[in-house]
Amino acid sequence: MIDRLQQMEERYEELSAQLSLPEIVNDREKYQKAGKALSALESPVMKFRELKLVRLGLAEARAMLADPDMRAMAEEEIAQLAPREPALEEEIKIMLLPKDPNDEKNVILEIRAGTGGDEASLFAAEVFRMYQRFAEQHKWKIELLSMSESGVGGYKEVIAIIEGERVYSQMKWESGVHRVQRVPATEAQGRVHTSAITVAVLPEAEEVDVKIEAKDIRIDTFCSSGPGGQSVNTTYSAVRITHIPSNTVVSCQDEKSQIKNREKGMRVLRSRLYEMEMDKQNAELARERKQMVGTGDRSEKIRTYNFPQNRLTDHRIGLTLHQLDLVMEGRLQPIVDALITHYQAEQLKAGGNS
Numbered sequence: 001m002i003d004r005l006q007q008m009e010e011r012y013e014e015l016s017a018q019l020s021l022p023e024i025v026n027d028r029e030k031y032q033k034a035g036k037a038l039s040a041l042e043s044p045v046m047k048f049r050e051l052k053l054v055r056l057g058l059a060e061a062r063a064m065l066a067d068p069d070m071r072a073m074a075e076e077e078i079a080q081l082a083p084r085e086p087a088l089e090e091e092i093k094i095m096l097l098p099k100d101p102n103d104e105k106n107v108i109l110e111i112r113a114g115t116g117g118d119e120a121s122l123f124a125a126e127v128f129r130m131y132q133r134f135a136e137q138h139k140w141k142i143e144l145l146s147m148s149e150s151g152v153g154g155y156k157e158v159i160a161i162i163e164g165e166r167v168y169s170q171m172k173w174e175s176g177v178h179r180v181q182r183v184p185a186t187e188a189q190g191r192v193h194t195s196a197i198t199v200a201v202l203p204e205a206e207e208v209d210v211k212i213e214a215k216d217i218r219i220d221t222f223c224s225s226g227p228g229g230q231s232v233n234t235t236y237s238a239v240r241i242t243h244i245p246s247n248t249v250v251s252c253q254d255e256k257s258q259i260k261n262r263e264k265g266m267r268v269l270r271s272r273l274y275e276m277e278m279d280k281q282n283a284e285l286a287r288e289r290k291q292m293v294g295t296g297d298r299s300e301k302i303r304t305y306n307f308p309q310n311r312l313t314d315h316r317i318g319l320t321l322h323q324l325d326l327v328m329e330g331r332l333q334p335i336v337d338a339l340i341t342h343y344q345a346e347q348l349k350a351g352g353n354s
Contacts, residue, residue, distance in 0.1 A: 001096065005092070008041050008044055011041060015038040019031065019034055043095055048092060051092065054085050054088060058081050061075075062074070062078065064077075094348070097348070100169070102168050102172070102203035102278075103166055104169070105203040106164070107162050107201050107203060108159065108160075108202040108272075109128075109142075109160045109161070109162055109200075110157070111127055111155065111197060111199050112157045113157070114177065114196040114197050114198055116193065116194070116195020118150055118151070118184075119193055119195045120154075120196060120197055121149075121150035121154030122150075122152060123178075123195055124154055124157075125155045126328060128155060130330055130332070131162075131174075137331075138170070139164065140164030140165075140167055142160055142161070142162045143162075144158070144159075145159040145160055145161060145252055146158070146251055147159070159268060170336050174201050174302075175199055175200050176301065177197070177301040178199055178305065179194060179301060180195050180196070180304075180305045181193070196301075202274070203275070203278075204267060204270075205270040205271045205273070205274030210270045210273045210274045212269065216243060217241055217244065219242075219262065221237070222238050223238060238251065238252070238261060239265050240265075243269055248272050250265045250268045250269045250272070251265070252264045252268065302315060303315065305327075306324070309322070310324045310325055311324055312335070317338060321335070
């Protein structure tokens with residue numbers, strides 16, 4: 001680990017020097033590239049320098065123990081510095097863990113009502129609002145792509161794009177089956193019912209990630225059936241895109257413009273195809289994630305929301321919180337942080353055993 005950190009420090013100093021060279025400063029692309037590389041190295045290098053100072057301080061303090069006049073001061077110094085050494089080592093190990101290449105990406109969020117009929121559709125709408133509030137807290141932009149409403153004001157399906165800083169790194173833990181236990185408004189006997197919805201969080205694929213040939217897609221247009229005013233419902237603005245080789249179908253009808261619906265639909269299609277390709281390539285990674293915090297597969301039950309007990313349970317890590325009311329207001333961060341911490345601990349354990 002130390003050898004790797006020393007190499008990173010050397011590279012950091014090299015990049016710092018480059019950023020003052022006229023040929024780099026005057027070349028925007030080179031300057032941005034060097035700046036981004038420097039930024040990626042900054043945190044581990046600063047922690048490494050802090051660790052070196054702590055180790056130097058400990059070595060000097062231990063050398064002073066032999067001097068009776070300096071012993072008390074040395075012991076006090078050691079008591080302060082000794083706990084910092086293993087803590088810094090642990091922080092650095094986490095920083096050096098392999099990064100998910102998709103963490104910086106925006107996401108396509110798809111929520112679908114499952115078992116439970118109207119109650120499932122109502123819960124799907126509430127979970128979508130929960131994510132909207134979570135996005136607001138992070139200053140992310142959330143844009144609706146398509147939705148299919150139920151007769152009771154819920155969503156049979158809702159698809160949106162969330163854009164912002166490191167969205168996938170926070171949202172990727174949400175894929176799977178979300179189960180709700182509560183008394184539906186229509187339940188006269190006061191019995192608790194169990195319903196479920198599925199959530200899929202896909203990293204948004206860029207055009208460079210997925211190449212779609214024109215001959216491989218079929219585009220159909222139709223009248224939008226959702227809300228949006230007279231012009232939306234009477235013109236052929238809605239778009240259905242079929243990717244023929246994979247039989248993947250995407251519909252988008254949120255915009256009045258057929259061109260905008262087509263652009264949004266292609267974003268969703270690219271992301272779904274990207275996910276399919278990633279699943280093929282990363283079978284080993286999927287097994288690793290299953291051992292750690294689940295596969296992220298939408299068929300896996302990940303969480304239960306029990307309204308009568310104000311309780312949320314994340315089954316992947318055995319986390320239970322009795323603050324479901326706050327979670328439904330978008331306060332998901334404690335759950336996300338716990339999942340990240342668990343995943344990092346499992347990665348460290350796997351690395352130590354390899």
